[in-house]
Amino acid sequence: METPPWLNAPPVEEYPYEETHDLRVGPDLHPGLLGLLPYVGVWRGRGRGGYPDIEDFDFAQEIRFSHDGRPFLFYESRTWLLDGDSKPIRPASREVGWWRPVMVNGQAGDDVEVLLTMPTGFLELYMGQIDGLKVEMSTDALVRTPTAKEVTGGHRLYGIVEGALLYAYDMAAMGHGLQPHLSARLIRVAG
Structure with a gap:
């Protein structure tokens, strides 16, 4: 059996196609992303969370939306x-x-597909609508590992309001229907 040429080849250079959250550098934004353009950047802020079976809590958050020129x-x-x-x-x-x-x-168009993965053992597929500065989505499918908590549905609402990124996340889990779970207000810090 012949040895493939890549087997003993030296390492390659650094990945040449990094994504960017700054529209002033890097590849041009794909024209199909113009409806999501206001979200590109780095956002930081605070929020509040809770659920019927857990005590309310405060949290800080960073969200990054970046692109590499693809749609x-x-x-x-x-x-x-x-x-x-x-x-x-x-x-x-x-x-x-x-x-x-x-x-x-x-x-x-105005439809958006969102795929999210969590290290706690589940994946969410959302289908939603872009409406100006608002994106609203609901789960179309959930996949979870045998050890993940029982999440059965979700609904998310994102919006840019007075320059800030606001969102609310309702979750169906642990035998409860959709319940408010997280909400936050984040300020753009880069991009």
Whole structure:
């Protein structure tokens, strides 16, 4: 059997196609993403969370929307819990994913598909609508590992209001129907 040429090849250079959250540098934004243009950047702020079976909590959050010139946004969110004096207690949730406008005949419409993955063992597929500076979406499918908590549905509302990113997340889990779970207000810090 012949040895493939890549098997003993030297390492390659650094990945040449990094995504950017700053529209002034890097590749041009794909025209299909114009409806999501206001979201591109780095956002930080605070929020409040709760659920019927857990005590309410305060958190801080950073969300990044970046692109690499293709017709989707890379999304990353990380949160950390805050004490009563707004001091960090510990890391909280993280999620990564992709926001893709639905293309019809090569043109982006108002529909969006959002894929989110959590390290706690579940994936969410959202279908939604872009309406100006607002994006509203609901789960179309959920997949979870045997050890993940029982999440059965979600509804998310994002909006740019007076320059800030506001969102609300309702979750169906642990035998409850959709219930308010998280809401936050974040300020653009880069992009």
